[in-house]
Amino acid sequence: MISAKTIIRHAVLTTSLVLTSLWVNAKSPCDDYSEDRxxxxxxxxxxxxxxxxxxxxxxxxxxxxxxxxxxxxxxxxxxxxxxxxxxxxxxxxxxxxxxxxxxxxxxxxxxxxxxxxxxxxxxxxxxxxxxxxxxxxxxxxxxxxxxxxxxxxxxxxxxxxxxxxxxxxxxxxxxxxxxxxxxxxxxxxxxxxxxxxxxxxxxxxxxxxxxxxxxxxxxxxxxxxxxxxxxxxxxxxxxxxxxxxxxxxxxxxxxxxxxxxxxxxxxxxxxxxxxxxxxxxxxxxxxxxxxxxxxxxxxxxxxxxxxxxxxxxxxxxxxxxxxxxxxxxxxxxxxxxxxxxxxxxxxxxxxxxxxxxxxxxxxxxxxxxxxxxxxxxxxxxxxxxxxxxxxxxxxxxxxxxxxxxxxxxxxxxxxxxxxxxxxxxxxxxxxxxxxxxxxxxxxxYATSGTRPTLRFFGGSSLNAALCDDPDMIQKAYDNATPMGGDLTVTANETPHFLVAASKDPGTPNFPGNDLQRAQIIKGWTDDSGKTHERIYNVAGSDTGASVNPESCKPEGTGYATLCAVWKDPDFDPAHNAFYYVRVLETPSCRWSTLQCKAAGVDPFSEDCAAQATVATQAALDDGAWGDDVYGKCCLNPEEEPFYSPVIQERAWSSPIWYSASHKKP
Structure with missing residues (x-):
């Protein structure tokens, strides 16, 4: 049990945050203030x-x-x-x-x-x-x-x-x-x-x-x-x-x-x-x-x-x-x-x-x-x-x-x-x-370096047609819990989740990648005390988009936006659980692939090893240190547990939690 002293400390901090929020709201907001965040x-x-x-x-x-x-x-x-x-x-x-x-x-x-x-x-x-x-x-x-x-x-x-x-x-x-x-x-x-x-x-x-x-x-x-x-x-x-x-x-x-x-x-x-x-x-x-x-x-x-x-x-x-x-x-x-x-x-x-x-x-x-x-x-x-x-x-x-x-x-x-x-x-x-x-x-939410936007809400009052509603976000805030929050549902309700993502627009000379798919990852503990996880694909699909091995430019298309209202088909109100979203972008070249290519070493080429030898000698002639400067460019991804010259950038929302002890009667 948490001590009374700790509870009081939390109450004091919460009160302080509320007072701070009231003070902030009393100030003039920024010109680009957004109620929907x-x-x-x-x-x-x-x-x-x-x-x-x-x-x-x-x-x-x-x-x-x-x-x-x-x-x-x-x-x-x-x-x-x-x-x-x-x-x-x-x-x-x-x-x-x-x-x-x-x-x-x-x-x-x-x-x-x-x-x-x-x-x-x-x-x-x-x-x-x-x-x-x-x-x-x-x-x-x-x-x-x-x-x-x-x-x-x-x-x-x-x-x-x-x-x-x-x-x-x-x-x-x-x-x-x-x-x-x-x-x-x-x-x-x-x-x-x-x-x-x-x-x-x-x-x-x-x-x-x-x-x-x-x-x-x-x-x-x-x-x-x-x-x-x-x-x-x-x-x-x-x-x-x-x-x-x-x-x-x-x-x-x-x-x-x-x-x-x-x-x-x-x-x-x-x-x-x-x-x-x-x-x-x-x-x-x-x-x-x-x-x-x-x-x-x-x-x-x-x-x-x-x-x-x-x-x-x-x-x-x-x-x-x-x-x-x-x-x-x-x-x-x-x-x-x-x-x-x-x-x-x-x-x-x-x-x-x-x-x-x-x-x-x-x-x-x-x-x-x-x-x-x-x-x-x-x-x-x-x-x-x-x-x-x-x-x-x-x-x-x-x-x-x-x-x-x-x-x-x-x-x-x-x-x-x-x-x-x-x-x-x-x-x-x-x-x-x-x-x-x-x-x-x-x-x-976290991203692997790109800038897609990602929304995630959970609740029991999310309309299935919400993705087509121009007031989608306002209604989500009114009727659901945003990422990072806690669900409260009655014993007869099943939580629904809104996932909405948009691709990174990039810049005029360097446009962002399309999105491939949005997934909800669920984790929970069952009645016997065993933990589980499951991945649900809720929006988008693998359209076959890839990268051109010569230029590293994208080939094929994915999605500019992804949106879905998803209902957990396996929800059990007796199990503590969490949900978060992972959004995958279409494939792109890893930083190492781009730098290897810039040095004249192509990770996709059958001649990669020979190219690496030439590039390494040129680097050594220029004062580099070490015997094998560019050899890693030619690693075979089929022999590596994790490395690939092509990656899928991604974003991860903060989870939404469900606690069995918080369910309404």
Whole structure:
């Protein structure tokens, strides 16, 4: 049972949110205010030169520059040799974003990089951090990671630079800079910025990271880091956020967003140890990052094995990483340099690395305890370490890790990374409160980088002809629950669901892909305590659209829009369940295919290996490092469990939940 104290805390927070909403509504709305809400596209996972792993990759763009990029301005990035000569720019600006530099080492990196008059600036690890020599940069990366990010000890080490100079003061200075950059670029109604940071605990390289996002300019005095909580102890992050923000500072509101759990070694979502921990998870973590540069975390299906992780869904082979930890980044000069990056067989892969399984287990926990601690909506983001929020376009993707994946290194060392995703919220206007509230109520969806629009409603009063009604959305809001909400139906009712999607319009020179089909994914727990899932195709079909292997241009057509009102044919009011939508686009070429072709290596060609030899020699003649620069371009997808040169971009709505305990008599 949840304690009375916890219930009171939730009541106080709810009252605060209601009062905030009333205050917001009392203000003059934005000129493009929409009562039916509109989609806003953003990125809540962005690193700049204030992050240790960005700076050591010759990336010098700070938080101010990251916000400029998010607004659509061009910036300069390092090439593979560390020279600041690469120009990058979004084709379409974002609507909202947050810079989320690592809380760990904000102070030491400031000491190491900002002021040569400080003694700590000349500490050898600092000199290596600033070096343009690639080997020294790699050694610096190993130093910082082993010091306080990937270790298993609760007593994390402080850098000796902090003995030579005041790292606490430096951390405060960097944190104030981040807040200032966020304030400088906030344009109410046009571009929303949030103060944020990343909590970075990764014991044995198992990713337990969270992005901490504040509602407004009322924030904690310093970021709460893994130094404050110790390893394997992210629940303490919530405790400290409550003490220092929700209860410790007037008007302070905050959430923490778990990273994609595919690299967490099964550790991201343990059963809550206490009712308080379960309540904290629900309060502080309304959404999860479903997709980013380091893979997708919806579900997992191994084509070679012919089976998945608690799934038979073949569409779950999308952008999967072969191992289950951050060691997947351990490739240098085309070779994996750590045993920790070895592929993990499907039998050993953590079941709860995949969020669909987490959601299913949540319905089971609710059956056992009366509370589902895993009611999370979905967003995507990039996790860019090159200060490029929203840079998730396959055909406009320069990499995400400074010189570490610039130019040829993108193919050579980061072939299995992807271009990243986007976070989308349904909000009435583009303001901090409107966007933050949308995330809090989970009216959000994730995309793999494109910009389709996706609506999802559930209820017992949805008319079958709603798709043809010009007031479809207004009536859906009046009579149903939007994505992220909870269904309430009577014992004699069966829920209906409205799915409405439109293709990404793209830009005049780069139009978006057509849609192929919309699916509803259902998960539930039966009377015996066994979890299940089922995929229903509710709109569209495979029309045979494909890509031209010579040009990578689309061939054939799909759908500009998809809409359906669907009734669950298998609904059982006694079973806890969830539903979410997955929309698949027609096939398109992966970023790696486009970059291989640009280098003269065609993944579709029978001569691919010979072409790769020629391109590799040309790269080596030009100063590239490593024996096999472009060989991965010629991987045979029939011999790979997940890779294909052609992908289907997609979007995932936040779920709608049904609880058997909430049904009306």
């Amino acid at each position: 509109r989609p806003l596209f953003g990125d809540l996972h962005v690193h700049t030169s204030y992050s240790f792993d960005s700076y050591i990759s010759s990336q010098r763009n700070d938080p101010w520059v990251a916000y400029q990029f998010g607004k659509g301005e061009a910036i300069t990035l390092p090439d593979a040799d560390g020279r600041q000569e690469v120009t990058a720019q979004l084709r379409r600006p974002l609507d909202f974003m947050a810079v989320t530099d690592h809380a760990e080492f904000l102070g030491p990196i400031n000491i190491c990089t900002q002021d040569a008059g400080k003694l700590g600036y000349w500490f050898p690890a600092c000199i290596a951090t600033r070096s343009s020599n690639f080997i020294l940069q790699l050694l610096a990366a190993d130093y910082w990671v082993s010091l306080g990010v990937a270790g298993t000890s609760n007593e994390k080490e402080r850098s000796f630079a902090c003995t030579l100079s005041d790292c606490d003061e430096a951390a405060k200075s960097a944190w104030q800079d981040i807040q200032q950059a966020t304030a400088d670029h906030y344009e109410e109604c046009r571009f929303t910025t949030f103060v944020g940071y990343e909590y970075t605990d990764a014991p044995d390289f198992k990713n337990l990271h969270r992005n901490v996002i504040f509602r407004n300019d009322k924030v904690t005095d310093l970021p709460i880091s893994a130094y404050d909580t110790g390893s394997y102890n992210f629940p303490k992050l919530w405790t400290l956020l409550r003490e220092q923000c929700l209860e410790g500072k007037p008007d302070c509101d905050v959430m923490s967003i778990p990273h994609n759990p595919n690299l967490s070694g099964g550790l991201m979502f343990p059963d809550p140890k206490t009712p308080q921990e379960a309540a904290d998870r629900l309060l502080f973590e309304p959404v999860i990052e479903l997709v980013q540069h380091k893979g997708a975390s919806e579900c997992r299906f191994d084509r070679l094995a012919g089976r998945g992780i608690a799934t038979e869904d073949e569409a779950c082979d999308f952008e999967q990483i072969k191992n289950d930890s951050l060691a997947m980044l351990g490739s240098v000069a085309g070779e994996v340099r750590t045993l920790d990056a070895a592929p993990v067989e499907i039998e050993s892969f953590g079941r709860r690395n995949m969020i669909r399984n987490v959601l299913k287990d949540g319905t089971l926990l609710e059956q056992k305890s009366g509370l589902n601690p895993f009611k999370m909506g979905f967003i995507g983001s990039t996790d860019t370490h090159s200060a490029m929020p929203g840079a998730a376009e396959e055909n406009n993707y320069p990499g995400h890790l400074g010189r570490r994946d610039a130019g040829y290194r993108n193919i050579q060392d980061h072939f299995f990374s992807n271009a990243g995703g986007l976070a989308v919220v349904w909000a009435k206007e583009n303001t901090r409160d409107a966007v933050f509230d949308a995330i809090r109520r989970k009216e959000t």
